[in-house]
Amino acid sequence: MPSLLGNQPLYRRIASEIWERIRTGVLRAGEQMPTETALSEEFSVNRLTVRQAIAELQRVGAVEIRRGIGTFVAQPPDLIEVVSTLPVRAQQSDSTLDALIARAPSAVSGEPLRTVIEQVESFGLASGVAAAVAAEHLDTDAGDIYRLDTVMIRDERPWILNSYWLPAEFAVAVDHMPEHGLVVLALTAGLGLDLHYRWRAFSATAADFDEAARLEVAAGSALLVRDGVTAVADGRAAFFVQRRMRGDTAKFVLRYAE
Amino acid sequence: MPSLLGNQPLYRRIASEIWERIRTGVLRAGEQMPTETALSEEFSVNRLTVRQAIAELQRVGAVEIRRGIGTFVAQPPDLIEVVSTLPVRAQQSDSTLDALIARAPSAVSGEPLRTVIEQVESFGLASGVAAAVAAEHLDTDAGDIYRLDTVMIRDERPWILNSYWLPAEFAVAVDHMPEHGLVVLALTAGLGLDLHYRWRAFSATAADFDEAARLEVAAGSALLVRDGVTAVADGRAAFFVQRRMRGDTAKFVLRYAE
DNA sequence: TAGTGGTCTAGACCACACC
DNA sequence: GTGTGGTCTAGACCACTAG
Numbered sequence: 171m172p173s174l175l176g177n178q179p180l181y182r183r184i185a186s187e188i189w190e191r192i193r194t195g196v197l198r199a200g201e202q203m204p205t206e207t208a209l210s211e212e213f214s215v216n217r218l219t220v221r222q223a224i225a226e227l228q229r230v231g232a233v234e235i236r237r238g239i240g241t242f243v244a245q246p247p248d249l250i251e252v253v254s255t256l257p258v259r260a261q262q263s264d265s266t267l268d269a270l271i272a273r274a275p276s277a278v279s280g281e282p283l284r285t286v287i288e289q290v291e292s293f294g295l296a297s298g299v300a301a302a303v304a305a306e307h308l309d310t311d312a313g314d315i316y317r318l319d320t321v322m323i324r325d326e327r328p329w330i331l332n333s334y335w336l337p338a339e340f341a342v343a344v345d346h347m348p349e350h351g352l353v354v355l356a357l358t359a360g361l362g363l364d365l366h367y368r369w370r371a372f373s374a375t376a377a378d379f380d381e382a383a384r385l386e387v388a389a390g391s392a393l394l395v396r397d398g399v400t401a402v403a404d405g406r407a408a409f410f411v412q413r414r415m416r417g418d419t420a421k422f423v424l425r426y427a428e
Numbered sequence: 429m430p431s432l433l434g435n436q437p438l439y440r441r442i443a444s445e446i447w448e449r450i451r452t453g454v455l456r457a458g459e460q461m462p463t464e465t466a467l468s469e470e471f472s473v474n475r476l477t478v479r480q481a482i483a484e485l486q487r488v489g490a491v492e493i494r495r496g497i498g499t500f501v502a503q504p505p506d507l508i509e510v511v512s513t514l515p516v517r518a519q520q521s522d523s524t525l526d527a528l529i530a531r532a533p534s535a536v537s538g539e540p541l542r543t544v545i546e547q548v549e550s551f552g553l554a555s556g557v558a559a560a561v562a563a564e565h566l567d568t569d570a571g572d573i574y575r576l577d578t579v580m581i582r583d584e585r586p587w588i589l590n591s592y593w594l595p596a597e598f599a600v601a602v603d604h605m606p607e608h609g610l611v612v613l614a615l616t617a618g619l620g621l622d623l624h625y626r627w628r629a630f631s632a633t634a635a636d637f638d639e640a641a642r643l644e645v646a647a648g649s650a651l652l653v654r655d656g657v658t659a660v661a662d663g664r665a666a667f668f669v670q671r672r673m674r675g676d677t678a679k680f681v682l683r684y685a686e
Numbered sequence: 687t688a689g690t691g692g693t694c695t696a697g698a699c700c701a702c703a704c705c
Numbered sequence: 706g707t708g709t710g711g712t713c714t715a716g717a718c719c720a721c722t723a724g
Contacts, residue, residue, distance in 0.1 A: 179711075179712060180712075185637075205690065205691085206690080207690090215713080216714050217714095221691085222713095226648065229487075229648025230636050230647050231633075231634050231636075231648075232636075236690090236722085237720080238689085238691065238692095239689090239691080239723075240690060241690090249631075251629075366684070367682075367684045368683075368684060369681060369684060371679055371681040371682070372654075373507075373652060373675060373680070374632040374676075376487060376488055376489050376675070377488070378488050378490075379444065379447065379488065389487060389488050390488050390489075392632045392634045392649075393650065394630065394631060395632075417631060417633055417634070417650065418633065420631065421631040422630045422631070424627060424628050425626075426625045426626060426628075437694090439693080463709065464709080464710065465709090474696070476695075479710085479711090480693085494703085494709090494710085495701080495709075495710055495711075496701075496702035496710065497704080497709060497710080498708090499710080
């Protein structure tokens with residue numbers, strides 16, 4: 171244990187040591203790490219102690235564990251930047267959706283593949299606390315709100331969880347949503363609505379068990395949350411939406427016009 | 429183990445069971461949980477298995493562990509909303525800073541206490557990859573950039589880590605920064621500059637070891653990252669800044685003017 | 687089949703906070 | 706001191722992936 175902070179527990183010193191090897195390039199991105207047994211022999215500790223160190227490195231995003239195969243130094247994630255230019259007016263398709271579709275890498279060479287789709291998971295009358303909160307955002311009565319849960323899939327991997335709350339008058343748009351279509355397109359193209367943002371908010375949270383399972387990440391992973399209210403031209407609120415995505419895969423950029 | 433998914437490992441079923449107790453109010457927020465030993469007897473498993481379950485609940489934010497005391501059902505975090513109204517022009521003090529100071533709860537009754545301060549941790553010429561990236565954002569030469577690292581402290585707890593990269597001409601502002609002052613105030617009031625955003629970006633990341641230690645959170649916790657470039661009236665970039673904060677303590681809201 | 691990580695046990699001792 | 710969570714060991718067996 172040729173390490174630094176003598177006061178730290180063993181597993182943390184081992185984590186630091188491995189981290190250092192990654193940082194300095196002794197272990198390179200994508201490379202397979204020594205097995206847990208090998209490391210436990212090298213550091214003369216129990217395998218469980220090594221596992222504790224590796225678990226921390228995984229949570230930090232430094233290594234990737236592939237069960238039955240081995241542990242690997244993590245590759246930098248490929249991050250999609252979703253850019254908006256401010257001030258925006260009208261169309262909400264400015265950023266998120268176009269970007270999703272346009273920037274997804276093409277699988278077949280040359281052919282711009284549409285690899286982002288939005289899949290409906292559930293739809294029905296909203297209830298409970300969430301419905302009450304949504305009602306407040308939408309200036310409507312809580313009994314009259316529909317909830318639509320979808321998942322956006324990018325390159326065949328779940329990417330963004332969406333929960334929409336819509337007043338009844340706008341909920342009919344869901345019927346206009348084609349298989350693998352996008353909710354917002356169903357509202358704009360399908361219903362001929364002119365949408366614009368009323369507000370958006372950004373926060374971060376740890377994935378709970380349900381979110382973790384649906385996004386295929388570990389419970390507790392960092393999620394980026396963007397929620398907001400979108401309205402139509404005459405000022406009525408069309409929907410309140412909350413989007414949750416893996417933190418390391420998306421970045422929202424707001425450019426301010428000069 | 430009166431549980432659901434029979435295929436899951438023991439520790440996960442135990443975590444689900446406890447989670448269910450919290451969700452349904454059998455265990456209430458703030459309440460102390462049974463000790464690890466008690467739980468291990470109740471579920472007839474080894475204490476380590478219980479610990480694994482509790483660790484997951486902690487990462488998810490469901491419980492809070494106080495060493496030497498006990499484990500408690502987590503309280504909902506008190507979150508500060510930082511609101512901007514769009515379109516913004518000029519002053520950047522719109523949101524972040526004013527909000528930080530104004531909305532911090534008062535310790536002494538009635539007296540609006542200024543509980544948010546910004547403390548310089550290091551200052552000097554920037555180098556390495558980070559400096560190169562900053563140079564690109566700032567349209568400057570990489571050799572001429574200063575880096576300023578600060579921490580914002582709210583109610584005596586570290587809250588936001590800030591890294592500023594400034595061209596030499598603006599770095600002098602640091603000399604104008606009073607003890608416990610705010611960097612942006614030093615630039616505006618101290619140097620008489622008229623600042624405005626060029627762009628901002630939001631993302632989320634897992635706290636690395638350094639960030640975790642400085643923010644007093646566990647490695648791997650969800651952090652909200654906001655970075656951006658602020659310019660002065662004539663268009664020159666004044667600084668590139670990256671702010672990292674505990675995800676559960678801050679939320680950035682953008683309101684769009686009608 | 688061989689090799690990897692994943693789960694679980696039994697038991698020991700330590701570090702910390704409170705009384 | 707007493708009780709809490711934190712660390713570590715030795716050893717066993719399982720589940721998954723690849724060849």
